[in-house]
Amino acid sequence: MIVLSGTIGAGKTSLTQMLADHLHSQAFYESVDDNEILPLFYKDPKKYGFLLQMYFLNKRLEEIKNASSNPTDVLDRSIFEDPLLFKLNADLGRATSTEAEIHESLVQNMMEELPEVPQKKNPDLLICVQVSFDTMLERIKKRGRSYEQIDEDPSLYEYYLSLNQRYSEWFDKYDKSPKLAIDGDKYNFVEDQDAQAHVLKMVDAKLKELSII
Numbered sequence: 273m274i275v276l277s278g279t280i281g282a283g284k285t286s287l288t289q290m291l292a293d294h295l296h297s298q299a300f301y302e303s304v305d306d307n308e309i310l311p312l313f314y315k316d317p318k319k320y321g322f323l324l325q326m327y328f329l330n331k332r333l334e335e336i337k338n339a340s341s342n343p344t345d346v347l348d349r350s351i352f353e354d355p356l357l358f359k360l361n362a363d364l365g366r367a368t369s370t371e372a373e374i375h376e377s378l379v380q381n382m383m384e385e386l387p388e389v390p391q392k393k394n395p396d397l398l399i400c401v402q403v404s405f406d407t408m409l410e411r412i413k414k415r416g417r418s419y420e421q422i423d424e425d426p427s428l429y430e431y432y433l434s435l436n437q438r439y440s441e442w443f444d445k446y447d448k449s450p451k452l453a454i455d456g457d458k459y460n461f462v463e464d465q466d467a468q469a470h471v472l473k474m475v476d477a478k479l480k481e482l483s484i485i
């Protein structure tokens with residue numbers, strides 16, 4: 273299983289589709305538009321923060337169970353970033369540090385591989401799409417999900433800025449599988465065919481190195 277990671281609007285969903293088409297495998301998408309908790313969370317993060325994490329945890333584990341048998345199936349979002357987001361919310365006073373700690377430990381516990389269980393939960397490869405803060409803001413605006421817009425809630429500027437800053441440290445520390453970073457500013461694989469070909473080449477090379485293809 274290949275798992276995508278990266279900040280809001282990084283291009284994970286588009287890359288997921290591209291990779292699954294290229295590798296003739298199955299894509300699994302995070303349900304965002306039918307997530308009824310997400311708009312509530314953006315409106316009142318203190319009230320709905322913990323519920324949102326429970327919702328995501330449940331959905332992501334379900335997707336991992338569906339995808340984990342094929343090494344080239346692609347998941348558009350990793351479970352490992354959720355503690356990063358929840359910790360940020362706790363640091364901003366929208367959740368307690370105890371809630372964030374319990375959540376992080378629950379994710380670790382859920383993802384622990386057990387020798388007697390043949391089905392592995394951790395990915396074969398994690399790909400992180402890294403984008404600058406400006407690109408992140410541009411993409412969020414362009415996509416236009418109303419509850420994500422800074423024009424409607426200026427406090428989101430700080431949230432997005434801290435999130436973007438925390439991602440590089442998160443990626444450096446990530447050690448649950450082999451990993452690959454893609455520069456989403458340099459390679460606009462959604463709009464530029466050459467960039468798309470280059471990114472697919474990079475991923476192919478990594479998959480070959482890992483003997484996945």
Ligand SMILES: Nc1ncnc2c1ncn2[C@@H]1O[C@H](COP(=O)(O)OP(=O)(O)OP(=O)(O)O)[C@@H](O)[C@H]1O
Nearest residue numbers: 279280281282283284285286304328349354357358
């Ligand atoms: N653990 C979490 N805690 C809080 N919010 C989260 C969490 N996971 C996802 N979200 C929110 O869900 C929405 C979707 O985020 P995500 O980055 O997973 O997808 P995306 O923005 O559609 O990504 P891309 O454009 O790269 O495909 C965002 O508004 C994000 O803030």
